[in-house]
Amino acid sequence: METLIYIWLLRLSFLLAAVVFVTLFFFNAPYGRHRRPGWGFVIPSRVGWLVMEAPAAVLFAALFWVGDAPKNSVTISFLILWEAHYIHRAFIYPLRIADGENRMPVSVPIMAFVFNLGNAALNAHYLFSLSGGYAESWLLDPRFMLGVLVFWTGYGINRWADRVLLRLRRTRPTSYQVPYGGLYRWISCPNYLGEILEWMGWALATWSLPGLAFAVWTFANLAPRARAHHRWYRGNFAEYPNERKALIPGVW
Numbered sequence: 001m002e003t004l005i006y007i008w009l010l011r012l013s014f015l016l017a018a019v020v021f022v023t024l025f026f027f028n029a030p031y032g033r034h035r036r037p038g039w040g041f042v043i044p045s046r047v048g049w050l051v052m053e054a055p056a057a058v059l060f061a062a063l064f065w066v067g068d069a070p071k072n073s074v075t076i077s078f079l080i081l082w083e084a085h086y087i088h089r090a091f092i093y094p095l096r097i098a099d100g101e102n103r104m105p106v107s108v109p110i111m112a113f114v115f116n117l118g119n120a121a122l123n124a125h126y127l128f129s130l131s132g133g134y135a136e137s138w139l140l141d142p143r144f145m146l147g148v149l150v151f152w153t154g155y156g157i158n159r160w161a162d163r164v165l166l167r168l169r170r171t172r173p174t175s176y177q178v179p180y181g182g183l184y185r186w187i188s189c190p191n192y193l194g195e196i197l198e199w200m201g202w203a204l205a206t207w208s209l210p211g212l213a214f215a216v217w218t219f220a221n222l223a224p225r226a227r228a229h230h231r232w233y234r235g236n237f238a239e240y241p242n243e244r245k246a247l248i249p250g251v252w
């Protein structure tokens, strides 16, 4: 019964990701440069990021702890990957956002809070209970090794690209500037590309359907937003580099 419920929740997750993907091409999540009135009262962005991301860090670790699959170097590796991302996103990134007037409507962290709880539960329950565990030999499986490599590559790109933007934000707290250098030469949103790579790597390393669902969700969320950011840059900066694409260098 528990497995049946899990399977239906997973199917629902894939279905919702498809709905979100299509919807987000017509409507931008109302935070950052796309913020607009009508989405509830606003709260400091720092608080929003903490509230929406912390549950994923805490719940995943708790389910690792109580899960009945053997705790070995593979499951500990999964824990390290997940927490490397979420401890940064929930507890460090919010402190690095320029303080000032940065606000988001409360509906954004509420929706993300629900997603993060569900996503952490689906992934951790599978990895640390339903899967029955992973043999130590999985560490040498090409899927694991390539997945981990892709994850850390994405992680590095995401951290670097966010750092560039936060530095620009600090130099001019109330306006946007055109970012230059590194991957910004080719695309508008290397932070989103990095994030998508991270969870593609996760899907590969865990070789699991909830891992795949998370990668699909991340793409569904961030590809339309990358397109919106790209159009916004083009509309707001006459000098915006013509050859720059939105998300995939040389392609789109």
Ligand code: NDP
Binding pocket: 031, 032, 033, 097, 098, 102, 158, 162, 165, 166, 168, 169, 175, 176, 177, 178, 179, 191, 192, 195, 217, 218, 221, 222
């Ligand atoms: P953005 O790129 O829109 O903004 C990141 C930060 O940089 C914000 O503080 C923003 O300020 C500032 N900024 C952005 N562009 C400029 C610019 N041109 N000049 C000056 N400052 C700028 O990213 P998000 O806020 O959407 O996302 C932040 C992180 O969270 C990213 O790493 C992203 O990958 C991740 N994320 C992951 C999701 C997922 O589904 N897994 C979903 C959403 C985000 P301001 O707030 O004023 O715009």
